[in-house]
Amino acid sequence: xxxxxxxxxxxxxxxxxxxxxxxxxxxxxxxxxxxxxxxxxxxxxxxxxxxxxxxxxxxxxxxxxxxxxxxxxxxxxxxxxxxxxxxxxxxxxxxxxxxxxxxxxxxxxxxxxxxxxxxxxxxxxxxxxxxxxxxxxxxxxxxxxxxxxxxxxxxxxxxxxxxxxxxxxxxxxxxxxxxxxxxxxxxxxxxxxxxxxxxxxxxxxxxxxxxxxxxxxxxxxxxxxxxxxxxx
Amino acid sequence: xxxxxxxxxxxxxxxxxxxxxxxxxxxxxxxxxxxxxxxxxxxxxxxxxxxxxxxxxxxxxxxxxxxxxxxxxxxxxxxxxxxxxxxxxxxxxxxxxxxxxxxxxxxxxxxxxxxxxxxxxxxxxxxxxxxxxxxxxxxxxxxxxxxxxxxxxxxxxxxxxxxxxxxxxxxxxxxxxxxxxxxxxxxxxxxxxxxxxxxxxxxxxxxxxxxxxxxxxxxxxxxxxxxxxxxxxxxxxxxxxxxxxxxxxxxxxxxxxxxxxxxxxxxxxxxxxxxxxxxxxxxxx
Numbered sequence: 001x002x003x004x005x006x007x008x009x010x011x012x013x014x015x016x017x018x019x020x021x022x023x024x025x026x027x028x029x030x031x032x033x034x035x036x037x038x039x040x041x042x043x044x045x046x047x048x049x050x051x052x053x054x055x056x057x058x059x060x061x062x063x064x065x066x067x068x069x070x071x072x073x074x075x076x077x078x079x080x081x082x083x084x085x086x087x088x089x090x091x092x093x094x095x096x097x098x099x100x101x102x103x104x105x106x107x108x109x110x111x112x113x114x115x116x117x118x119x120x121x122x123x124x125x126x127x128x129x130x131x132x133x134x135x136x137x138x139x140x141x142x143x144x145x146x147x148x149x150x151x152x153x154x155x156x157x158x159x160x161x162x163x164x165x166x167x168x169x170x171x172x173x174x175x176x177x178x179x180x181x182x183x184x185x186x187x188x189x190x191x192x193x194x195x196x197x198x199x200x201x202x203x204x205x206x207x208x209x210x211x212x213x214x215x216x217x218x219x220x221x222x223x224x225x226x227x228x229x230x231x232x
Numbered sequence: 233x234x235x236x237x238x239x240x241x242x243x244x245x246x247x248x249x250x251x252x253x254x255x256x257x258x259x260x261x262x263x264x265x266x267x268x269x270x271x272x273x274x275x276x277x278x279x280x281x282x283x284x285x286x287x288x289x290x291x292x293x294x295x296x297x298x299x300x301x302x303x304x305x306x307x308x309x310x311x312x313x314x315x316x317x318x319x320x321x322x323x324x325x326x327x328x329x330x331x332x333x334x335x336x337x338x339x340x341x342x343x344x345x346x347x348x349x350x351x352x353x354x355x356x357x358x359x360x361x362x363x364x365x366x367x368x369x370x371x372x373x374x375x376x377x378x379x380x381x382x383x384x385x386x387x388x389x390x391x392x393x394x395x396x397x398x399x400x401x402x403x404x405x406x407x408x409x410x411x412x413x414x415x416x417x418x419x420x421x422x423x424x425x426x427x428x429x430x431x432x433x434x435x436x437x438x439x440x441x442x443x444x445x446x447x448x449x450x451x452x453x454x455x456x457x458x459x460x461x462x463x464x465x466x467x468x469x470x471x472x473x474x475x476x477x478x479x480x481x482x483x484x485x486x487x488x489x490x491x492x493x494x495x496x497x498x499x500x501x502x503x504x505x506x507x508x509x510x511x512x513x514x515x516x517x
Binding site: 008016017095096097098099100101102103104105106107108109110111112113115117118121122124126127131134135138139140141143144167 | 240241242243244245246247262264265268271272275276279347348349350351352353511512514515516
């Protein structure tokens with residue numbers, strides 16, 4: 001085994017349940033419990049899943065968003081994942097970000113994972129831009145010292161210096177997004193997971209953002225990043 | 233045995249990788265994040281209210297007046313020889329802290345589903361920071377209690393705190409532990425079965441009447457009922473506070489130890505359940 005692999009997916013599958021989760025689940029669980037624990041048979045709900053095709057009507061309530069995914073990403077690779085809506089791109093990144101767990105399979109990673117599924121997670125309108133930088137940075141996994149040392153750069157990159165001590169609820173939506181992205185841009189993890197968040201801000205800011213991403217010469221995995229990429 | 237291969241990977245995600253050692257080490261590593269959530273919660277509470285802090289001082293007084301009328305005047309329940317306002321306020325402050333902690337811990341996963349769906353950090357960070365930020369409101373309410381207390385002392389009433397008041401930090405810790413443990417259990421159960429939320433809402437409001445808040449424990453003269461009351465882990469906490477604050481109530485180390493035991497058991501069950509749920513709850517919420 002080569003020691004330069006950053007991310008490894010081994011037989012990873014993810015099953016979702018369709019429809020209203022709040023109805024009938026108690027009875028489903030009782031049935032599932034009865035079959036798996038009392039009769040000792042295999043879980044019926046893991047078997048009847050079918051392939052994920054959003055346009056055609058399926059017969060099962062369960063669906064495989066990801067099925068038997070195997071791939072490896074080497075250190076230094078920049079990987080983009082493209083596909084139709086509902087193909088499972090975001091699900092894959094959510095698994096890697098540990099937001100939800102896989103149904104089967106193993107994911108292994110070497111290095112600190114920074115995950116950017118949304119910009120400005122944890123922002124609160126009542127808090128100032130500066131306070132939100134600390135909040136958002138800490139949520140993304142930065143330490144206090146890291147945020148402190150990069151604070152000036154983050155503020156400068158966001159271009160919101162004049163409003164940095166104003167509550168974020170007074171910001172325009174573009175400014176909020178710029179601030180959120182600025183924090184994420186200085187996250188500097190070893191593995192960066194990005195999901196469609198680079199399509200933010202105005203043309204000038206997008207240029208700045210893509211430039212920043214090119215600077216990040218590290219192992220990165222992203223879905224649909226940058227509108228330019230998507231158009232190409 | 234760990235092979236060389238296992239050591240190489242810093243993160244291994246499987247369908248069943250539960251946090252080791254209750255995941256408390258991961259929570260401790262995020263203490264700065266906890267601090268930020270505490271700060272956020274306190275700041276936000278004040279920026280959105282008209283009266284600001286004033287509300288927290290006055291809030292318990294409303295409940296107090298209601299209790300004086302209903303339980304004091306109409307029902308005629310005695311208050312262990314302590315002036316009614318002092319007696320009711322002591323119970324109200326403690327119960328309010330406990331029940332708000334319990335309610336916010338039990339709704340952790342539901343309220344924070346937005347953040348939890350976008351980024352991973354130990355989910356327990358949220359309920360723990362809630363326990364601390366609610367202390368702020370609790371301390372303001374205790375100020376109201378202290379003010380009323382001093383008013384009666386100034387009027388010349390024989391009200392004296394006892395040494396048991398030194399146990400107060402322990403009492404707060406016990407309430408936090410009980411609220412967190414039970415809250416995590418409820419939170420884990422309600423991710424799938426939402427109707428349980430309503431059930432627990434009713435349960436908590438009835439629980440107050442099973443705790444000596446609006447009546448003294450000494451008023452429960454039936455020996456069987458008195459014994460049953462002591463099975464409520466909050467009974468001894470409330471009574472100890474009353475003994476400490478004005479020397480009226482029942483104190484025993486045994487029942488306080490029982491409450492501590494309950495706390496440990498509930499916390500262990502709660503954290504174990506919560507850790508099991510934390511991985512997949514976002515799919516079912």
